[in-house]
Amino acid sequence: MPExxxxxxxxxxxxxHGLGRTLKGVEVLHPRSVRRHVPGAADFAARLAGRVPVAAxxxxxxxxxxxxxxxxxxxxxxxxxxxxxxxxxxxxxxxLRVRLPLSDGQELRFVxxxxxxxxxxxxxxxxxxxxxxxxxxxxxxxxxEFDAAACVRALRARRTExxxxxxDQTLVSGVGNIYADEALWRARLHWSRSTxxxxxxxxxxxxxxxxxxxxxxxAVGGTTFDGLYVxxxxxxxxxxxxxxxxxxxxxxxxxxxxxxxxEAFMNRSSFSCPRCQKR
Numbered sequence: 370m371p372e373x374x375x376x377x378x379x380x381x382x383x384x385x386h387g388l389g390r391t392l393k394g395v396e397v398l399h400p401r402s403v404r405r406h407v408p409g410a411a412d413f414a415a416r417l418a419g420r421v422p423v424a425a426x427x428x429x430x431x432x433x434x435x436x437x438x439x440x441x442x443x444x445x446x447x448x449x450x451x452x453x454x455x456x457x458x459x460x461x462x463x464x465l466r467v468r469l470p471l472s473d474g475q476e477l478r479f480v481x482x483x484x485x486x487x488x489x490x491x492x493x494x495x496x497x498x499x500x501x502x503x504x505x506x507x508x509x510x511x512x513x514e515f516d517a518a519a520c521v522r523a524l525r526a527r528r529t530e531x532x533x534x535x536x537d538q539t540l541v542s543g544v545g546n547i548y549a550d551e552a553l554w555r556a557r558l559h560w561s562r563s564t565x566x567x568x569x570x571x572x573x574x575x576x577x578x579x580x581x582x583x584x585x586x587x588a589v590g591g592t593t594f595d596g597l598y599v600x601x602x603x604x605x606x607x608x609x610x611x612x613x614x615x616x617x618x619x620x621x622x623x624x625x626x627x628x629x630x631x632e633a634f635m636n637r638s639s640f641s642c643p644r645c646q647k648r
Contacts, residue, residue, distance in 0.1 A: 371430065371446045371450070371545075371591070372430060372543060372544065372545035372546075372547060372548055372583070372591075372592075373427075373429060373430065373509055373511065373542070373543030373544065373545075373548070373583050373587075374548075374583050374586035374587040374591040374592070374606070374608070375446075375591035375592065375606065376427055376429075376430050376431070376432050376446065376543075377427055377511070377587055377591075378587065378590055378591050378600045378606065379432060379446070379452055379600060379601060380425050380426070380427040380432045381425075382452075382454065382600050382601030382602065383422075383425040383432070383434065383452065383454075383477075383601060384424075384425040385601075386454040386475070386601060387422055387425065387434065387454060387471070387477055387601075388422050388423060388424065388425065388434075389421065389422070389423070390421065390422070390471040390472045390473045390475070391419060391420070391421050391471065391472040392417045392418065392419070392420050392421070392422070392469055392470070392471065392472075393418065393419065393470055393471075393472060394418075394470045395413070395414040395417045395418065395467070395468065395469050395470070396414070396467065396468040397410035397413060397414060397466075397467050398465055398466055398467060398468065399466040399467075399481075399484060401466075401484045401487075402466035402467050402479060402481060402484060402486065402487055402488060403467065403487065403488055403489060404487055405487045405488075405489040405502070406487075406488070406489035406490060406491075413488070413489070413490055416438075416440065416490040417436075417442065417469065417490060420436040420437055420438050420440075421436065421437040422434040422435065422436060422437075422442070423435050423436065423437055426441075426498070426499075428499065428503050428506050428508070428509065428512075428542060429506050429507070429509050429538055429542025429543040430445065430446070430538070430542065430543055430545070431443060431444070431445055431500075431503050431506060432444050433500055433503075435498070436490075439492065439493075440490050440491065440492050441490070441491060441492070441493070441500045442488065442489075442490055443488065443489050443490070443491060443500045443502065443503070444479070444486070444487075444488050445486055445487055446481075446486045447481065447483065447484075447485030447486030447487065448483050448485045448486070449464075449481055449482040449483040449485065449486070450479065450480070450481040450485070450486030451478075451479070451480040451481065451603075452477060452478070452479055452480075452601060453477070453478045453480060453601055453602075453603060454475055454476070454477060454478075454601045454602065455475065455476050455478050456474060456475060456476070457470060457474050457475065457476050461478075462478065462480045463482075464480050464481055464482045465478055465479075465480050466479050466480065466481050466484065467479040467488055489502070505538075505539055506538050506539070506542045507520075507538060507539055507540055507541055507542045508541075508542065509541065509542040509543035509544075510541065510543070510544075510576060510579050510580040510583065511543070511580065511583065511584070511587075517573060517576050517577075518569075518573070520540065520541050520572075520576060521567075521569055521572035521573055521576065522569075523540050524540060524541075524564050524567065524572055525564055525565065525567050525569075525572060526564075527540070527564045527565075528563070528564070528565055529563075529564055530560060530561045530562065530563065530564070531553070531558060531560065531561075531562045531563070531564050531567065531575070532549050532550075532553060532560035532561070532634065532639060533635070534564050535549045535552070535553075535575075535579070536549060536635075541576070541579075543583065544579055544583075546615065546637055546638070546639070547592055547612070547615045547616075548579060548582050548583050548586065549579075550614045550615040550639060550640050550641065551578075551582045551612060551613060551614055551615055552575060552578040552579040552581075552582050553575070553578075553614070553641065553646065554613050554614035554640075554641065554642060554645070554646065555578040555581070555582065555613070556571070556574055556575045556578050557645050557646055558571070558575065558646060559641055559646045559647060559648045560632075560634060560639045560641060560646075561648060562648075585608065585611065586606070586608035586611075589606060589608050589611070590604065590605070590606035590608070591606030591608055592606050592608040592609050592612070614629055614640045614641055614642065615640050616640065617629040617640060618630065618631040618640060622642040622644065622645060624642070624645050625642065625644045625645055627642055627643055627644040627645070628643075629641065629642055630642075630643050
């Protein structure tokens with residue numbers, strides 16, 4: 370699933386190519402992609418007709434376009450969602466789900482092979498400028514208002530495994546399986562370590578590694594494994610080349626040479642070094 374760096378790359382692309390142009394003739398080609406828009410596909414298209422995106426925002430793994438109407442076009446990419454900027458008339462992608470034509474002859478296209486992602490139009494919630502359905506999502510480590518010390522206190526207060534806490538989007542947003550494993554490798558912590566046993570210093574160091582690894586990934590366009598994650602121009606990210614733990618089962622640890630192991634975790638996988646990251 371795209372995590373913070375990948376979503377931020379898409380947001381930045383929309384900021385460059387998708388603002389200040391009028392939306393017209395929106396087509397919903399697969400109703401599942403607007404399933405969270407409760408009034409339905411026709412209402413979704415009608416709410417966007419004639420609207421102008423004026424800003425591109427993000428919180429964690431969610432991104433949205435602010436519209437001149439005061440509403441927001443919210444997107445979650447799910448496992449395989451892509452938002453592409455394409456010239457009108459270019460052949461449709463095989464898994465094109467929603468077409469959003471712009472007044473300059475370009476189109477925003479929501480492409481989603483597995484249809485786990487979704488789009489919806491909604492107004493702000495209790496927080497100004499934030500869609501209502503994102504109200505519960507915490508700030509992410511790249512947000513200038515992120516309070517690392519408060520986040521460490523919240524992590525330590527939970528009775529759970531440290532990786533499970535990192536993936537809790539109500540504690541800290543934007544972190545998924547890839548960057549959690551990479552940050553834990555850098556911090557020399559096993560994913561099953563109890564949050565109750567973390568010191569303030571260790572928690573702060575871990576969040577520092579989370580910030581560092583996502584910043585480095587962002588600089589090279591994010592991480593692409595299966596070709597499904599791309600930016601708005603259809604280009605892949607290159608951070609896979611810099612991974613030290615995630616997806617490296619049986620490969621030598623870059624620190625000590627021990628073979629990286631894969632363990633089952635929450636119906637997915639967790640990768641770690643058995644020597645550097647002892648249970």
